Amino acid sequence: MAVTDTAPTTTPQTPPQTPAPASAPAPTGLSVRAKLVLFVLCAAQFAVALDFSILNVALPALGSDLGLSQANLQWGVTAFALPSGGFLLLFGRIADLIGRRRLFLIGLAAFTAASVLATAAWDPTSFLVGRVLQGLGAAMIVPSGMALLTTTFKEGPERDRALGVSGMLMSLGFTVGMLLGGVLTQAFGWRSTMALNVLMGAAVLLGAPRLLTESRVPERPRIDVPGAVTITGGLLALIYALSTAAQSGFGRPDVVIGLSAGVLLLAAFVVIESRTAQPLVSLRVLRRRTVAWGNIGGLVTFSMMSAVIFLTTLYLQQVRDLSPGASGLVFGVIGLAAALGGSVAPKVVGRLGAARTLVAGLVIQSACTAAMVLVGAGGGTWLVLLFGSLGCFGHLWAIVAYSITATSGLADTEQGLATGLVTSTQQVGLTVGIPLLSALAASRIDGLKAAGDSFARATLGGVRLGLGTDAVVVAAVALLVSLGLRVWRRAD
Incomplete structure (x- = not known):
């Protein structure tokens, strides 16, 4: 959603990124056309969410095939996440200016064409160019798609249910991506993970032009x-x-x-x-403690969990020597735990409140990441399964709670700004965590190899350092968020 004063409003309890229970029903009482519109918009969001995670398990095989070094493997993810997060706010504003339907279709076409390039990549450069273009397409799809959804379905139960279905499929897309990444890589090679995006994008492009109607804000906004x-x-x-x-x-x-x-x-x-x-990010809204601390918590939970997934991929495939298919199944189990965490999170928020649930989710994520430092060269897959699942369970608590916290205590006219910040926090979080801890782990790996350790032992040392640092960062931020939100509550 564009961060503009004219963006459609949502209620604090149903921000776009809040995962819905897996059993959430589709909106009832809608016309056939409205249901098809919802399907098209959610399918596009699903494809973007899937693309964030589907390559994680395939990275080692991709690096070996294209000659991408271990230190640069994270660029397979970062090359997509960086433009999709960096240009999100600008494209949200452009959608208001030229029309949301138009930008949605342009982004979808760019995403599909870029997926063709990434599938056919012949060297690291061509592949990374494809991933960058995919990210630019995603940066067009996400804000314009959310704006089309909120303008298609009227405010109230109808829109809430539509957003619930969208949130559920976004969460499911990330989960399915981790599972499909391993299965497809094992069966057909890493290129099949990118080819899936081509098929999905082409399918949505067939129906979207006929179903979507144009939508733009009444006043012509200024692009910052x-x-x-x-x-x-x-x-x-x-x-x-x-x-x-x-x-x-x-x-x-x-x-x-x-x-x-x-x-x-x-x-x-x-x-x-x-x-x-007309700023891309309203500093006036960002100064509110609920907004600031909520987004800080969201930034850390997204960035540090994406880094955990990257580091455990290295561990499973380069230390434990698991196949991509077996690694995908491990992450599939973890993803199911995450979906379960998202389904019970609203009930926990109702009992504890959003602020306490956010802190509790961060604490669970930190503790479970710290426990994963115990993984060893001769065993530890069960530790990844157990504590990875529990950690992602808490991670989804934090996601739901930060979305609510960061949009609470605001007037209806400020909800568009706040939900846009929530979207941006998610995208930037997915961007920065992997390179930060990848740099730390790679430095440790090189040092251990220079000292005479084997490749597997050196990789294990780097993974352990990365996971330990990850756990400390999340714990520290959990404490800061707790103090920050407690001060706000006392002041009021």
């Missing part, structure tokens, strides 16, 4: 180009620097320049947004 340039440039610079450091260390001039440029651009973004009449 300086804000979009600085936030996107800042994220690109930081991710490039961190990813390069994973392979070559932090002493290289381009790494230092990248880190410095990233910090300066992000600082410039804050200054620009404070002075712009």
Whole structure:
């Protein structure tokens, strides 16, 4: 959803990213056409969610086939996540300007064409270009699709149920992606994971033009180009620097320049947004403690759990020597636990409140990640299954609770801004976690190999360091969020 003052409003209890129970029914009392519109919009969101996770298990096989080094494996995920998060706010504003249906169809066509390139990739460069273009397509699909959904279904139970179905399929898409990534890679090779996106995108493109009607805001909005340039440039610079450091260390001039440029651009973004009449991100809304601490919790739970998935993929395939298919089944079980956590989270929120549920979810995620540090070279798959499942169970508590927390205590006119921030937090979180901990783990792996350890033992050491750091970061943020929200509650 675009972060604009004219974006459609939603209630705090049903933000777009809140996963719904797996048994959530489709909206009833809708016309056949309305149901088909919902199917098309949800299918596109499902494809995007699936693309975030389907490649995780296939990365080692992909790297071996295309000659992508271990330190650069994370770019297979980051090359998609970075543009999809960095351009999300800008494309949300463009959708308001040129029409949501038009941008949705452009994004869907770009996503499908880019998937063809990624499927046929002949070297790392062609593959990563395909992934970047997929990410740009996703950045068009997500905000325009959510805006079309909220304008198609009137506010109230009808829209709530439609958003519930959309949230359920987004969660299911990530879960199914982890499972399908392993199964398809084992049976047909890693290229089949990208080919699936081609089939799904083409299928949606056949029906979308006939079903969707145009939607745009009544007033012509202004595009905050300086804000979009600085936030996107800042994220690109930081991710490039961190990813390069994973392979070559932090002493290289381009790494230092990248880190410095990233910090300066992000600082410039804050200054620009404070002075712009129609900002991409409203600093006035962001200053509210519920919004700020809720999004901080969401950023950390997304970024650190995506890093856990990446690190455990390395462990399962490069230490335990599991096949992609077997690794996919492990993540399939973990994904089912995540879906279960999402289904019970609303009940927990109703009993504990959103703030306490957010902190509880972060604590569970941290504790389970810390327990996974005990994995060993001769055993530990059961630890990944047990604590990975429990950790993702708490992770979904945190996702649901942060979405509610970050949209609470706001007027109806501010809900569009708040839900847009929730969407952006999710996308950026999926972007930054993997390169951060990948750099740390890769540095440890190189050091252990230089000291004479075998490849498997060195990889295990890097994975353990990454998981331990991950657990500490989540625990620290859980404490900060707890203190921040407690201060807010006392003040009121």
